[in-house]
Amino acid sequence: MFRYTSTAMAALVIALAGTATAEPMDSAGVAKVRSAHSVPETVELIRQDVTEKGITWFGSIDQAALGNAAGNHVLPSTLIMFGNPALGTTFVTANQKAGLDWPVRVLVYQDETGAVLVSYTRFGWIAERHHIENRQAEFAMATKVIESVVGSVEEK
Numbered sequence: 581m582f583r584y585t586s587t588a589m590a591a592l593v594i595a596l597a598g599t600a601t602a603e604p605m606d607s608a609g610v611a612k613v614r615s616a617h618s619v620p621e622t623v624e625l626i627r628q629d630v631t632e633k634g635i636t637w638f639g640s641i642d643q644a645a646l647g648n649a650a651g652n653h654v655l656p657s658t659l660i661m662f663g664n665p666a667l668g669t670t671f672v673t674a675n676q677k678a679g680l681d682w683p684v685r686v687l688v689y690q691d692e693t694g695a696v697l698v699s700y701t702r703f704g705w706i707a708e709r710h711h712i713e714n715r716q717a718e719f720a721m722a723t724k725v726i727e728s729v730v731g732s733v734e735e736k
Contacts, residue, residue, distance in 0.1 A: 608701075608705070609701055609702045609704070609705025609706075609708075609709075610699050610700070610701055610702070610705075611699065611700055611701075611702050611730075612697050612698065612699040612700075613697070613698050613730050613731070613733075613734045613735075614695055614696070614697055614698075614734065614735045615688070615696040615697065615698050615733045615734065615735060616733060616734065616735040616736070617696065617733055618656075618690075618696060619656040619657070619658055619688050619689065619690055619696055620656075620658075622688045622696055622698060622733045623640060623658050623660055623688050625732060625733050626660060626686065626688070626698075626729060626730070626732065626733060627640075627660070629728075629729050629732040630662045630729060633725070633728075633729070634664075635662050635663065635664050635725070635729075636662060636663055636664065636665060636683075637661075637662050638661040638662055638663065638683050639660070639661055640658050640659065640660045640661070641658065641659045641660075642657075642658050643657040643658060643659055643689075644656050644657045644658070655689065655690045655691070655692065656689060656690040656696075657687065657688070657689040657690070658687075658688045658689070659685055659686075659687050659688075660685070660686050660687075660688065661683045661684065661685050661686075662683060662684055662686075663682060663683035663684045664725075667718055667721060667722060667725075668682040668683060668684070668722075669682070670715055670718045671706070671707075671710070671712060671715060671718065671719075674710070674712040674714060674715050675710040675711060675712050677710055678706065678710045678712060681701060681706045681709070681710070684700065684722075684726060685700065685701070686698060686699070686700045686726075686729075686730065687699045687700070698730045698733060698734075700726055700730065702723070703719045703722045703723045703726070704719065704723070706719075707719050
């Protein structure tokens, strides 16, 4: 059973890795772009863009502050959450477990080289993860929105 599952997962990862996307993507369906700004500036610029688009800003979590306060060395890292309830909950109505991936979560972080990156889970991966096949238009719209949001801070 494990051998079959591993083989099937490997095939899925290979198939998804070949999917066209504007952003580099790792094997888990995570897109990432390099920001032209610091972590705090990136978070604020994304918050402004989200608000201007009329999208609900749910908040942010400064993971570095939490980790450093707990005695761990954590590079700058902030998780931000936002979404459009009318759009996002359509995924939840298709499969309630999709609530694990909504609201949208974007990680803004500085890596060990000093680069500031913005990462998020691709909506195509979310659709596959939750076996949602009847919300293509909604996933396409969500993809356009997230690409626009992270594009507002992307290093050119």
